[in-house]
Amino acid sequence: MAGVQLTGLASGMDTDAIVKQLLAAESTSRTNLVLKQAATQARSDALKDVAAKLSSLKTAATALRSAGTWADVQTIESADSTKVAARTIAGAASGGHTVTVSGLARAAQSTFDYAVPGAAGSITVNGHDVALASGASLDDAVSAINSDEDAGVYAVNVGGRLAISSKTTGAASAATATGSMVSNGTTLAGADSAFTVDGVAYTRSTNVVTDALAGVELTLKGASTGTAVTVSTPGASPESIVNAAKGFVTAYNAVVDAIRQQTTEKRIPTAATTGDARKGSLFNDGGLNSVLSSLRLAISSAVPGVSSSLDQLSELGITTGTSTGGGTLNQDSIAGKLTLDTAVLRTKLDSDPSGVKKLLGGAAGTSGFAQKLEGVLEPLTQAGGVFAERTSSVASSLTSIAGSLTRFDERLASRETQLRRQFAALEVALQRNQDTLAKVTAQFA
Incomplete structure (x- = not known):
């Protein structure tokens, strides 16, 4: 109580x-x-x-x-992935292929002198007007161009000059700019990639190619006199x-x-x-x-x-017979616990995959x-x-x-x-x- x-x-x-x-x-x-x-x-x-x-x-x-x-x-290997990288994107024909790269695709680039506008105006980039305020600095112009998705280019301040690059690669890409704020433009035209696959020549507007080798995506990274690409059997x-x-x-x-x-x-x-x-x-x-x-x-x-010929787990390296040396079983084996010898299993998978399955x-x-x-x-x-x-x-x-x-x-x-x-x-x-x-x-x- x-x-x-x-x-x-x-x-x-x-x-x-x-x-x-x-x-x-x-x-x-x-x-x-x-x-x-x-x-x-x-x-x-x-x-x-x-x-x-x-x-x-x-x-x-x-x-x-x-x-x-x-x-x-399927696995795929490139003999030199610094020149040509490859990966499977669908069922691909197994075997070896040779990829030769003579040129990489690039985007069109242009560089201009820039003059600060005394009044509000615009720069026409690839035919699209980008508005600028009076007194807009070069950095302001860069920010305005990059914020405008319809301009289709990237802009950067390079040593006090306005540089623009097309967002796409290829010979058809463009990086033009006109207006009172820009002058003295220099242009590097865009280019298509040029390469061969098993002796067949191709040009593409990009360096990532999915239609030259069925089921394989090729990424061209550098000039190559012949890179071996090997696709495994499924x-x-x-x-x-x-x-x-x-x-x-x-x-x-x-x-x-x-x-x-x-x-x-x-x-x-x-x-x-x-x-x-x-x-x-x-x-x-x-x-x-x-x-x-x-x-x-x-x-x-x-x-x-x-x-x-293959009807027991022990034949795949899954056993309880692990020894501590001298033929003495360890405690896990005495308890009936399993061990896996992965080397044995991999060997069987190489020699008789159907039997293992x-x-x-x-x-x-x-x-x-x-x-x-x-x-x-x-x-x-x-x-x-x-x-x-x-x-x-x-x-x-x-x-x-x-x-x-x-x-x-x-x-x-x-x-x-x-x-x-x-x-x-x-x-x-x-x-x-x-x-x-x-x-x-x-x-x-």
Whole structure:
């Protein structure tokens, strides 16, 4: 009860302490409920963590066979990218090509003396009037021209002279200016790029060319007597497949770590704190051990029907047999965790890309390793599946325990009220008896 407790005034007993001791004795079962709640919550958290990692593993397995992972790509290389850069923009014919550059495209440029106008006027740039105020400086003129999108040029102050350049390159580009503010103009005409592709001559108004070599964008950067440009044959990107394999190994090892952590942590039978009660909530759990066994079997066994020469992950460099030297397995291998030898995988991709694709499940109409593992994981991770049912059952237990704690607290509060009332009544009765005795004693006296 809140506030100052004046107890034992008549009896001389510390009734408040007595009430607390009685309530403490009755609270032992509540402590057991709290410890049970902590252990059950730990079980719920652990199951959810393992379920989440299994879902991530299923996603990683799907990536091994996905169309995105196995999509055909082409690479393109230029023997001298400082002269000719190249990139694919669509399906391009594979093979080698030779690009010779004899001239680069440039924009028309003109330079003029500039006179500050004594009255408002305008400069006509490429046939477009740009208004200038009276007394406009050269920098004012530059700013006015650059702010006018219709002028079609860039302007700059070069050593006190007005220089303008066309915003487009090519022989047809123009950079003209007329008016009382400009004079003594000098002009450098624009030019087209000139080059050959495999001996066929081209001229273009730009240095970025997309219509000379089908599916390829060429960027001309400098004169070249012959730059080799090589387009690869379309095929899956080895890097994409290696990355998918890395993601799978990481996701698988996360599952192994999570399950082993839960199934090997032992309970504390004499747990007196919630921290101790949380330990070992899934120690030696049969369901989790069964999951781990199923995964290990799927990893280690051959995939039927894909290839007689390539039907196991170990042939792609995905194994559990890493040694610490002298033939001794390291702790990760003992735990059943995977390692990936990317050199082995890349070698197989070079020598037998079709076999790798079939084994991993990326080939149309073929059920490979990815589909096999998905079949193991689906009943575990799906809605209403094994882990969903287990977590639902644990959630029901938590709800039941919470209800029991609420009812216990209500009973304990009621018990405290009852005890305090009883002791208060006792004190009142004793006080009355003492008052009566005092009166009788006084009368006899």
